[in-house]
Amino acid sequence: MPRKVDHESRRRALAEAVCALAAERGAEAVTLRDVAARAGVSMGAVQRAFATRDDMLVFALEHVGERVMTRVRAKRVRPGHGSPLATLANELALLNKARRAEAAVWLAFVAQAAFTPRLSKVLRGSYRELLGAIATALDAEEALALLALADGLTLHVLVGQLTPARAKKILDAHLSRLADEREQSSTTV
Amino acid sequence: MPRKVDHESRRRALAEAVCALAAERGAEAVTLRDVAARAGVSMGAVQRAFATRDDMLVFALEHVGERVMTRVRAKRVRPGHGSPLATLANELALLNKARRAEAAVWLAFVAQAAFTPRLSKVLRGSYRELLGAIATALDAEEALALLALADGLTLHVLVGQLTPARAKKILDAHLSRLADEREQSSTTV
DNA sequence: GTTGTTCCGATGCATCCGCATCGTATCAAC
DNA sequence: GTTGATACGATGCGGATGCATCGGAACAAC
Numbered sequence A, B: 001m002p003r004k005v006d007h008e009s010r011r012r013a014l015a016e017a018v019c020a021l022a023a024e025r026g027a028e029a030v031t032l033r034d035v036a037a038r039a040g041v042s043m044g045a046v047q048r049a050f051a052t053r054d055d056m057l058v059f060a061l062e063h064v065g066e067r068v069m070t071r072v073r074a075k076r077v078r079p080g081h082g083s084p085l086a087t088l089a090n091e092l093a094l095l096n097k098a099r100r101a102e103a104a105v106w107l108a109f110v111a112q113a114a115f116t117p118r119l120s121k122v123l124r125g126s127y128r129e130l131l132g133a134i135a136t137a138l139d140a141e142e143a144l145a146l147l148a149l150a151d152g153l154t155l156h157v158l159v160g161q162l163t164p165a166r167a168k169k170i171l172d173a174h175l176s177r178l179a180d181e182r183e184q185s186s187t188t189v
Numbered sequence C: 001g002t003t004g005t006t007c008c009g010a011t012g013c014a015t016c017c018g019c020a021t022c023g024t025a026t027c028a029a030c
Numbered sequence D: 001g002t003t004g005a006t007a008c009g010a011t012g013c014g015g016a017t018g019c020a021t022c023g024g025a026a027c028a029a030c
Helices: A007-025 A032-039 A042-047 A053-074 A082-093 A097-113 A115-136 A141-159 A165-189 B007-025 B032-040 B043-049 B053-074 B080-092 B097-113 B117-134 B140-159 B164-188
Strands: none
Touching: A007 A032, A007 A053, A007 A097, A032 A042, A032 A053, A053 A097, A053 A115, A082 A115, A082 A141, A097 A115, A097 A141, A097 B097, A097 B140, A115 A141, A115 B032, A115 B053, A141 A165, A141 B007, A141 B097, A141 B117, A141 B164, A165 B140, A165 B164, B007 B032, B007 B043, B007 B097, B032 B043, B032 B053, B053 B097, B053 B117, B097 B117, B097 B140, B117 B140
């Protein structure tokens, strides 16, 4: 009976606006009015889509998490293959210049999550899934180390401490070291 | 002629208050009033010490940077010694539970720095000095990787994705791998 | 075309923010 | 004790924010 509006896609569109703003100014600085303006709707529409600002941020974080995971799944690691792992790792580190915006979003949310349990819970869910994808090719501890290194590199790139190229070089060095070790252990045993 | 007040120590005391609040709620959420209240002075005193809120944050970041570097310098790495390097790395990763607060401050500022050039400049200065300390024992690229890994681990601990113990284990594994490689290359060459 | 329901733009409100201002307290110099 | 400079607590202001409210627009059902 009512006017039909696809709630879910509306929320996704708003989440995109949230991400764009978070990448520019950080998650904390995202306001309802700005989101509305960026998405080209009024504040009322935003308020209808999300009961509260916190809900909006949580949804946006889940949204980016799903997007990243979709990409990762598309390049799912096959055990024993070094190359797909490298591809995946580069995906994770978000080092391509094109993905710098997404990396900024990621940092904005991680930073906020450290002080907001609701967000950190969402984030841990994403990480768990990500680790699952990596762990098919590596043991758990190696996977955790790889993830931490990728995140650390991303962070240094965002702060301007590292160029993307240099970060990629470091990441590749780590990966080839892993590959060497696996080869060595498989031949010696 | 005037009433004497040690400006520098006053600012340091305020910086401590800033850090305490940043560790609890993030750097963005630090307000002048809260800082004044936490430090037990009035807003006027805070305003006298710092011309602007941004100045206050920058000073606070410099303050923690100096504190960390003081600790690091005390455990300065000696070339060829594996153990001091391990000590240093553990110092860096801020993994001790006692230093969790400091790690939170660090993240709060790093997150803010990604969107605030003034802060990122200060941060890069600290990182540069830190790298100099590590690079006496490692080549530049290994040092960068170690720093990134340490930061990534700290981050995952703060988000609750990793326990401090597990992070330390991963860091130690990385360090021993580095030590192995150095030994290997020095014996084979 | 009327009705019923959903959607949403506009507006109001209480709160909090950073910053400016001002009057008073404090203390050294003379 | 007077003077002069500094420190600082109190207060005000303009602006922004999250959230609540409300009236009308849009549209399906009949």
